[in-house]
Every structure is written in C-alpha cells, then in structure tokens.
Amino acid sequence: MITHEPEFLPPPSNLRGRLGRSVLLACRNAGRALLILWEAVLSLRFVFSKRSRPVVLQQLYITGIKSLGVISVVAMFTGMILALQMGLELRKYGQEVNIGLAVMVTMLREMGPFMTALILAASVGSAMAAELGTMTVSEEIAALEVMSISPVRFLVMPRLAAMMIMTPILTFYACMLGVVGGAIVGSTQLGVSVPAYIDNALRWAENKDLYVGLLKSFVFGIMITTICCYEGFATTEGAVGVGRATRRSVVISFLAILVVGYIITRLFYQ
Amino acid sequence: MIRFEHVIKYFGERKVLDSVNFKVERGETFVIVGFSGAGKSVTLKHMIRLLTPDIGKIYVGDELMSTASGADLVRLREKFGMLFQDAALLEWMSVFDNVALPLREKTNMSNAAIEKRVEEKLRQVNLDGVHDAMPSELSGGMRKRVGLARAIVMNPDIILYDEPTSGLDPVTSRAIDQLIDRMRLELKVTSVVVTHDLFSALAIGTRIAMIYDGRILEISRPRDFIRSQNEIVKRFLDAQYITQRGAWERTDHETQ
Ligand SMILES: Nc1ncnc2c1ncn2[C@@H]1O[C@H](COP(=O)(O)OP(=O)(O)OP(=O)(O)O)[C@@H](O)[C@H]1O
Ligand SMILES: [Mg+2]
Numbered sequence: 126m127i128t129h130e131p132e133f134l135p136p137p138s139n140l141r142g143r144l145g146r147s148v149l150l151a152c153r154n155a156g157r158a159l160l161i162l163w164e165a166v167l168s169l170r171f172v173f174s175k176r177s178r179p180v181v182l183q184q185l186y187i188t189g190i191k192s193l194g195v196i197s198v199v200a201m202f203t204g205m206i207l208a209l210q211m212g213l214e215l216r217k218y219g220q221e222v223n224i225g226l227a228v229m230v231t232m233l234r235e236m237g238p239f240m241t242a243l244i245l246a247a248s249v250g251s252a253m254a255a256e257l258g259t260m261t262v263s264e265e266i267a268a269l270e271v272m273s274i275s276p277v278r279f280l281v282m283p284r285l286a287a288m289m290i291m292t293p294i295l296t297f298y299a300c301m302l303g304v305v306g307g308a309i310v311g312s313t314q315l316g317v318s319v320p321a322y323i324d325n326a327l328r329w330a331e332n333k334d335l336y337v338g339l340l341k342s343f344v345f346g347i348m349i350t351t352i353c354c355y356e357g358f359a360t361t362e363g364a365v366g367v368g369r370a371t372r373r374s375v376v377i378s379f380l381a382i383l384v385v386g387y388i389i390t391r392l393f394y395q
Numbered sequence: 396m397i398r399f400e401h402v403i404k405y406f407g408e409r410k411v412l413d414s415v416n417f418k419v420e421r422g423e424t425f426v427i428v429g430f431s432g433a434g435k436s437v438t439l440k441h442m443i444r445l446l447t448p449d450i451g452k453i454y455v456g457d458e459l460m461s462t463a464s465g466a467d468l469v470r471l472r473e474k475f476g477m478l479f480q481d482a483a484l485l486e487w488m489s490v491f492d493n494v495a496l497p498l499r500e501k502t503n504m505s506n507a508a509i510e511k512r513v514e515e516k517l518r519q520v521n522l523d524g525v526h527d528a529m530p531s532e533l534s535g536g537m538r539k540r541v542g543l544a545r546a547i548v549m550n551p552d553i554i555l556y557d558e559p560t561s562g563l564d565p566v567t568s569r570a571i572d573q574l575i576d577r578m579r580l581e582l583k584v585t586s587v588v589v590t591h592d593l594f595s596a597l598a599i600g601t602r603i604a605m606i607y608d609g610r611i612l613e614i615s616r617p618r619d620f621i622r623s624q625n626e627i628v629k630r631f632l633d634a635q636y637i638t639q640r641g642a643w644e645r646t647d648h649e650t651q
Contacts, residue, residue, distance in 0.1 A: 128445060133405075263486075264479050267445050270445070
C-alpha cells in the first residue's frame with residue numbers, strides 16, 4: 126500500500142537516540158522508495174497500453190519539451206565557459222586547439238549528465254513531488270487505492286517512462302549544445318577555427334565517453350523519479366508538508382546525483 | 396455485512412477508537428453521527444482498510460478485512476464505493492474523466508457504454524452539463540456530488556459516505572437522501588453514512604449509531620434514537636432542535 130498511516134514517534138531522549146532513529150528511518154524510507162521503483166518497473170509493461178499512452182505522452186512533453194529552454198541556455202553557456210577558461214590556460218602553451226577535446230570530453234563524461242540531471246530534478250522532479258504530495262494530502266491517493274487503482278502504475282509509471290527516455294536524450298542534446306558553445310568561443314575569442322575545433326574534438330573523444338555519459342543520465346533519471354515520487358507519497362500535514370516534501374526531494378536528488386555520479390565515474394574510469 | 400469486533404485504534408497517545416463493536420447488516424443504511432472529531436471518519440476508513448486497527452478485528456462478509464492483503468484486499472475493496480469527506484477528486488482530470496476513471500481502469504467497457512453509465516450517474520446526483528468542467532471550477536457541493544457519482548459508478552455492494560450532504564443546499568441534500576434510500580430499496584445496496592445532519596439521518600437510516608470520543612454510545616432505530624435517555628445523545632438532538640415529538644419547534648413564536 127502506498128498510503129501509510131500517520132506516524133507518532135515519541136520524542137527521542139538523547140542525541141544518540143535521535144541519530145539512531147534517523148538512520149533507521151532513512152533505511153526504511155530508502156526501502157519503501159525502492160519498492161515503489163520496483164513496482165513501477167514491473168508496470169512498465171503497460172506503458173503502451175491504450176489507457177496509459179496519453180498520460181505517458183503528456184509526461185514526455187512535460188519532461189522533454191518544457192525543460193528544453195533552460196537546458197539549452199545552461200548547456201550553451203557551460204560549453205562557452207569551459208572553452209574560455211581552458212582556452213586561456215592552453216594558449217600559454219600554444220595548445221588552444223585542444224579546447225575541442227577538452228570541451229567535448231568534459232561535457233560527455235560529466236557536465237552534460239550532471240547539469241541535465243540537476244535541472245530536471247529542480248524543475249520536473251520538484252513538480253512531481255509537489256503534485257503527488259498535494260494528491261496525498263487531499264486523499265486523492267487514498268481514493269485511488271480504495272478503487273484498487275495502483276497509484277504507482279497510474280502515476281509513477283508514466284513519469285518513470287518519460288524520465289527514462291528523456292534524460293539521455295536531453296543529456297545528449299546538452300552535450301552537443303555545449304560543444305557548439307565551445308566552438309563559438311573558440312572561433313571568436315581564441316582564434317581556433319571551427320573545422321579545427323570539430324576535428325580535434327572528434328579525433329580524441331571516445332565512444333566510451335558518450336556511452337558512460339548516457340548511462341549515467343539514464344540512472345539519474347530513474348533516481349530523480351524514485352526520490353521525488355517517494356517524497357510526494359510520504360507527504361503529511363497539508364500545505365506545509367507539500368513544501369517540505371518538495372524541498373526534501375530536490376535536496377536528496379542533488380546529493381544522490383553527486384554521489385552516484387562519482388560512483389559511476391569511478392567504476393568506468395579506474 | 397461489516398462487523399467491528401473490539402476495535403481499538405491509537406493515534407500516538409490518543410485513543411481515537413475505544414473498543415468499537417457493531418455490525419452492519421446486509422441491505423441496511425447504517426448512519427453514524429457524532430460531534431466533530433469523535434472518530435466517524437476514522438471508523439469509516441477502517442472499513443475499507445485505509446487504517447488498520449491496533450487491536451480487534453473487522454470483517455466484511457465472512458472475510459477478515461483488517462489483515463487482508465494483496466489480491467484478497469483488492470477483491471474485498473472492489474465491493475466498496477467510497478465518498479470521501481472532501482470528495483478527493485483528481486484535480487487534473489475533468490468531471491467526466493473522474494467519474495469514468497474506475498470504469499476505464501477496471502473494466503473493458505466500450506467508450507459508448509462508459510459514456511452512457513457516467514451520464515446516468517451524473518444525472519442521479521443532479522449534476523448535468525458539467526462534464527468538461529475541471530474540479531477546481533466547481534463549488535464544494537458540486538465536487539461532493541461528483542465524488543458521489545464516482546463512488547456509485549461501479550455499482551458496488553457497499554457504499555461508504557463521509558458526510559454526503561454537508562455543504563449542500565436543502566433541496567439537493569434531500570435529493571441525495573432519496574438517492575441513498577433508492578439504492579437501498581431498489582439495488583439492495585448496503586450503505587454506511589457518516590453525517591452531522593440529523594434530519595437526513597432520521598430520514599434514511601435503518602439504524603443510527605452515535606459515536607462520542609471514540610466510543611459507541613448508542614445504536615438504535617431512528618424512532619428509538621430520538622427518545623434516547625442518554626445525556627449526550629439528548630444534547631446532540633437538542634442542538635439540532637429535534638425534540639422527542641419528532642420535529643423542531645420554536646417556543647417564542649407560540650407565546651406571541
Ligand atoms: N491523520 C491524522 N493524524 C492525527 N490525528 C488524526 C488523523 N486523522 C484523525 N485524527 C484524529 O482522530 C480523531 C477522530 O477524527 P475523525 O476524522 O474521525 O473525526 P470525525 O468524527 O470524522 O470529525 P468531523 O465530523 O469533523 O469530520 C480526531 O481527534 C483527530 O484529531
Ligand atoms: Mg470526518
């Protein structure tokens with residue numbers, strides 16, 4: 126069951142009690158979140174069913190198209206900043222043509238997945254937590270459960286599907302725009318011609334960089350959905366609770382993105 | 396049909412249900428009345444397992460509802476329709492979609508059949524011409540009636556109503572009362588109605604239960620209920636100007 130009964134824990138007596146309880150609760154919540162994820166993954170088989178299709182399409186639109194603007198701007202400027210910073214250093218050694226490689230690899234490996242995930246967590250993820258949180262406190266989730274309509278299948282699965290598809294696509298798009306931004310700075314500020322920049326970027330960047338980056342973003346997409354949906358369902362106490370759920374979902378998503386991003390990098394680049 | 400056996404429920408330190416015992420018979424309209432915060436909604440939520448008793452058992456038919464899980468719980472819940480106190484409509488779906496939701500999700504009915512059924516139910520709750528409205532555009536009373544239409548759209552055996560007439564004008568309230576009564580008479584539906592409105596309780600109830608501070612004070616038929624000797628029940632009746640003679644009277648007019 127997704128709806129939980131209200132909890133009343135006696136106030137902890139001392140610091141150790143408080144710490145111990147936070148750890149235990151964190152573990153339990155992580156377990157509950159994983160159960161939601163598991164059920165959502167199992168119900169992905171309904172993603173193309175007639176009744177889910179419109180909802181999935183709508184979520185794809187919200188996740189993908191609506192975030193395009195801010196991702197474009199951020200990606201472009203990240204590429205430009207990277208090119209400028211590294212270009213100025215490399216110019217001291219006459220190596221400024223290598224900004225192509227530097228921008229491409231940085232974007233593919235780290236900045237692309239990382240930035241896209243942060244933007245999606247802050248915009249799409251927080252909206253998920255707020256929506257589901259509002260539905261929880263106004264008993265809409267309970268009403269779904271009473272009708273034996275699984276809130277996970279009905280609400281989480283379309284969001285998960287949309288994020289699984291859209292995060293890698295948006296990440297790839299962000300990387301490409303970042304490279305374009307780098308090219309613009311290269312040709313206008315550093316005197317690196319566009320063909321030389323592209324040539325340099327493509328010669329040294331590996332396919333592995335692309336794949337690991339996309340894998341990372343895929344994992345980030347799943348994590349953001351799980352965390353934000355879990356926080357939404359766990360909301361209690363009205364409007365204040367919705368605010369708290371939204372804030373927690375964004376903060377936890379950011380931390381998880383950083384930590385898991387590091388772990389994946391460590392796994393693939395020893 | 397629904398049986399509570401010594402149900403005790405704590406919220407933290409607070410005992411919100413204190414050894415509640417009662418049985419709702421098949422085909423009955425069981426009305427639960429009581430002061431605000433007495434535990435009426437909590438009782439109703441126990442029936443459909445949105446809450447689980449700390450101690451005690453709840454049966455639906457012959458099956459134990461209070462420990463059911465998985466497929467059993469789904470099957471038991473399918474017998475129920477429920478109107479929530481604040482309607483609990485999905486805000487991002489139109490009125491039509493809200494009412495059609497259980498039909499679309501749980502049955503293989505064709506679109507035409509779904510449309511026909513939804514029309515019929517909306518007409519039964521005196522709502523016409525709001526199909527495409529979003530819940531946020533409706534008044535409180537209209538939302539309640541949409542919630543009611545959704546609760547009855549699957550033609551359930553048991554319907555739970557949490558304050559079906561609060562916030563409605565008197566005419567619509569009586570129409571809802573008649574709807575509840577008609578479902579009992581024509582479709583043999585078992586209903587549990589939580590209400591503050593003693594007039595409708597007396598009009599539709601086959602039995603009335605009074606909850607006070609988590610305990611059942613009195614369960615009796617309407618005509619015995621208004622003659623109750625229990626002090627708290629009397630106070631509750633007096634507050635709604637219901638005297639033992641049945642209707643209300645204002646003495647100051649008579650003396651003029
Ligand atoms: N989620 C909750 N968390 C904490 N306490 C609760 C919760 N829900 C109900 N209660 C408490 O349980 C008691 C009974 O509440 P309930 O909702 O059943 O009242 P009610 O009889 O339905 O009142 P009303 O007529 O105002 O709807 C109240 O004292 C309330 O404070
Ligand atoms: Mg209530």
